[in-house]
Amino acid sequence: MPIQLIGFLLVAPALAVVLLLFIVPLVSSVTGAFDVGGSYGLGNFTKALELYSGDILFTLVIVLLSSGLIGLFSIMIGGYLTLGTNARAVAILRWIYRWPLFIPFIVVGQILRTFLAKNGLMNNIFIELGLMTPAAAMSFLDWRGIVVAFVWKQTPFVTLLLAGAMASIDQSTIEAARNLGAGRVRILIEVVLPQVRQTLLVGLILSFVTMMSVLSVPLMINAQSPTMITANMAFRINAHGDYGVANALGLISLLMTSVAAMVYLRQTMREHSR
């Protein structure tokens, strides 16, 4: 048997699973979005836009804001891990930052729901410390809670990738900048960041797609309108059995991520072809 055929046979089962259990349903979500009572039309989209245009915008704003904050914090933490001069401080930071890394979203939703509530531990601590009056306490269980949950959970993931990339860049470029008298912030922005741009991009895109897929966080933190379209999709199906509008919302979320996915896939392909 030629070696190429053997290779293909070894890969085929995994490919078949992805094809049957991911690509086929993905295609049927696209065709389902245009299926209005058996014939093709745009009815599902007009209904989806009519009911949920606010939530679509809300989703985009939340996910973009979260991605921006995740990027900022991961650059700050990764930068300190790479350029920090005090070994003990770097070790402490390395130990602290990664705790949320593998904590499941469902657990993040549960713990932040109790932590950020109006009577939650966070407000209670602030009141007890005299930083806030009881009357000023408010619930953060709205869009802010969702952003906090996403940033809390995804920052360590992007930081892990970014810090790894930062550690593997050519140290002599950093030394050279240091010898020329550049400060650490300047080294981070002008020397380190341009070299790890790709990794940051890939990390943020993976986070973006993940956030667009998470159902538990919006359901647990803020299921009332305005909420994320993931929660709306679940609602259409569970309450109305309305697959048409759910698929239309799904296609809208696919379109939002496809821009990001294109950049990511092209990036990966370019790296493979090297």
Added chain:
Amino acid sequence: MSFQIDWKWIPRGIAFGLLAFIIFGPLTNLILWAVAERWYFPHVLPLKYGFSFWANVFSPRGNAMASLGTSVLIAALTVILSLGLAIPAGYALARLRLPFRGLILLALLIPQAFPNLPVYVNIARIFYQYSLNGTILGVVLVHVTHGLVYAVWIATAAFSSIDRELEEAARSMGASALRGFWDVTLPIAAPGLLASAIFVFLESLDEFTGTYFVGAPDVMTLPLLLYTAGSGGNYQIASITALILLVPSIAFMFVVERFLRSDVLSRVGH
């Protein structure tokens, strides 16, 4: 004796304190809820601590033990199936010259590049026709699809970080290709494969969205139990369930670098 205070520790201490509050504050809150017997506004801390909810959760008639069993069974089956698919695929992608290698890798990356919620919705619809909805097998298949991306990536990385000459040495001493793979390649790749097994196990243990659409209400995994308890306002049960899910996740976070050596990690996705 000279004792110098490093003044830089003051801003550092404040920054680390703030970060620690952000990360450990919510976690402390979870632990407090798990051992609180009574806790209501405006009390900062629980009024009464105790383990009566634990006794409920872990009683033989409690839902949690059954859910834990279901979750572990699903995760174990997912690992076996995922690795069974990923080891041959990873080996072929790392070692054999495949036609359309780029295209195959692209296809295997697709589940990572699109939001999976619309996919789960339609899988549930397809599974309904084959009576797979609400069955363990249905949930396992959904988890395998999700875990396969990581499993293939890590397996490919683990195999391609192995020195090719070791295999060639075995072959030149008369070992068959299969024997060389079994006796030489597989043992060297084992730590990376073990890491991917743990990772797939955890992903399956923690998976909510797919199980919610395909499994509920017949297949009750721990995340679904957590969600149901939390929606019902039963924060003690929800927090105890969350703690059960938290322990393996945090344990893996601490050991991940021991399993995934940097030379393997640096090849993930290449």
